[in-house]
Amino acid sequence: MAPKRLLFIPTAVIVMGLAVLVGVKVYLAHWAGQPLPLTKAVQITIPPGQSFSAVAETLATAGVVNRTPFVLRAKQRGLQESVKSGEYRLRQGDTPDLLLDRLVAGKVVLHRLRIPEGHTSAALLAQLAKDARIEFDLTDARAEDVLARLGLGDGHAEGRFFPDTYLFARGYPASALLARAHAKMEETLAKAWAERKPGLAYATPYEALIMASIVEKETALAADRAKVAGVFVRRLHTGMRLQSDPTVIYGLGDAFDGNLTRLHLQTDNAYNTYRRAGLPPTPIALPSLASIDAALHPHDGEALYFVSRGDGSSEFSTTLAEHNAAVRRYQLRAGR
Numbered sequence: 001m002a003p004k005r006l007l008f009i010p011t012a013v014i015v016m017g018l019a020v021l022v023g024v025k026v027y028l029a030h031w032a033g034q035p036l037p038l039t040k041a042v043q044i045t046i047p048p049g050q051s052f053s054a055v056a057e058t059l060a061t062a063g064v065v066n067r068t069p070f071v072l073r074a075k076q077r078g079l080q081e082s083v084k085s086g087e088y089r090l091r092q093g094d095t096p097d098l099l100l101d102r103l104v105a106g107k108v109v110l111h112r113l114r115i116p117e118g119h120t121s122a123a124l125l126a127q128l129a130k131d132a133r134i135e136f137d138l139t140d141a142r143a144e145d146v147l148a149r150l151g152l153g154d155g156h157a158e159g160r161f162f163p164d165t166y167l168f169a170r171g172y173p174a175s176a177l178l179a180r181a182h183a184k185m186e187e188t189l190a191k192a193w194a195e196r197k198p199g200l201a202y203a204t205p206y207e208a209l210i211m212a213s214i215v216e217k218e219t220a221l222a223a224d225r226a227k228v229a230g231v232f233v234r235r236l237h238t239g240m241r242l243q244s245d246p247t248v249i250y251g252l253g254d255a256f257d258g259n260l261t262r263l264h265l266q267t268d269n270a271y272n273t274y275r276r277a278g279l280p281p282t283p284i285a286l287p288s289l290a291s292i293d294a295a296l297h298p299h300d301g302e303a304l305y306f307v308s309r310g311d312g313s314s315e316f317s318t319t320l321a322e323h324n325a326a327v328r329r330y331q332l333r334a335g336r
Contacts, residue, residue, distance in 0.1 A: 028072055028076055031073070032096040035092070036099065038090060038091070038092045041089060041092065042064065043089050044058065044088050046084070049085070052083055055083055064090060065096055083103040084104070086106060086108035086169055088109060089109045109169065109170065110168065111133050111169070112166070113133075114166075117216060117288035117291070118163075118216050118217060118288075120250070121143035121146065121157045124161060125138065125143075134173070135171050135173045136174045138175055146178070149175070150175055152182055158213075158282045158284065159210070159212075159213045159282065159286055159287060163288055189205050189208070190205065192296050193208060197298065209283050211229065212292040212295040213283035213286070214284060215232070215291040215294050217244075217285050223313075228306060229298035231303050231305065241276070241277050246285075247272070247273045247280050247284055248264055248271060248274065250280075250284035251272055302318045304323075305318075307323065315329075
């Protein structure tokens, strides 16, 4: 048997190979610290389940990075399996390393959605349904059943979502956003209820929420909210009917054409506070924090009536005679 020959690799070859590896490492580190070739901010969407090779191809096609060094740098840093899908915004001055860090951390673009105070739950559902940034997963949901659809128990959803600005990533489910808004309303209402003024005319936080929603629809003037709440609280205490136009309008639903008539006021339904004593069965809108605070800290005084002056403010009166005179002055004179 012939003797085995040992394979000797010249030292020069080993040194040369190491030098190449070091050179590549140094080059990639330098390259990854240089600004991306961007002349303006761009947005890139990484679909779920996409391989890193496909991600790199997407970025290269968009002119954001050079594909080969980007792939090598990701492998060098051990990040090629950690990229998260989503919508990303790249700006001038960003580097490949910064881009990699952002992709791994999942720092996606966050969109804003404002839930307006005074909105009804039906209007909110319609708003979410037509927003292309949101995944609307509540098809055919209504105020009467959306809480059950969200797994938040039975009951009417009117007034149960806190009006605020919410941040979310593209494709965020409408159900998740509503769950957040519901949780924020529950937290806000519980805190306000714990700090409420003594001697109120409602026994539960939900009744306070109903009152807050009426205040929200009766006035947008900050200085008048607690005064309006005070009028309604005194009416509840004395057994007077609230006689609130917004509750009647809410009860009319789609039948209301913008013109509230005497017939509307005379037609009985659960929300007609001209015909029925006490609070309506549910809120009539999404109340703001200011209206919740007003409902739980109503203004002291003796006023039992108020009427719009036509400029956003209200005239408050203690007696019916004073109120009728104010109506003649501000409403009848204006042709209302």
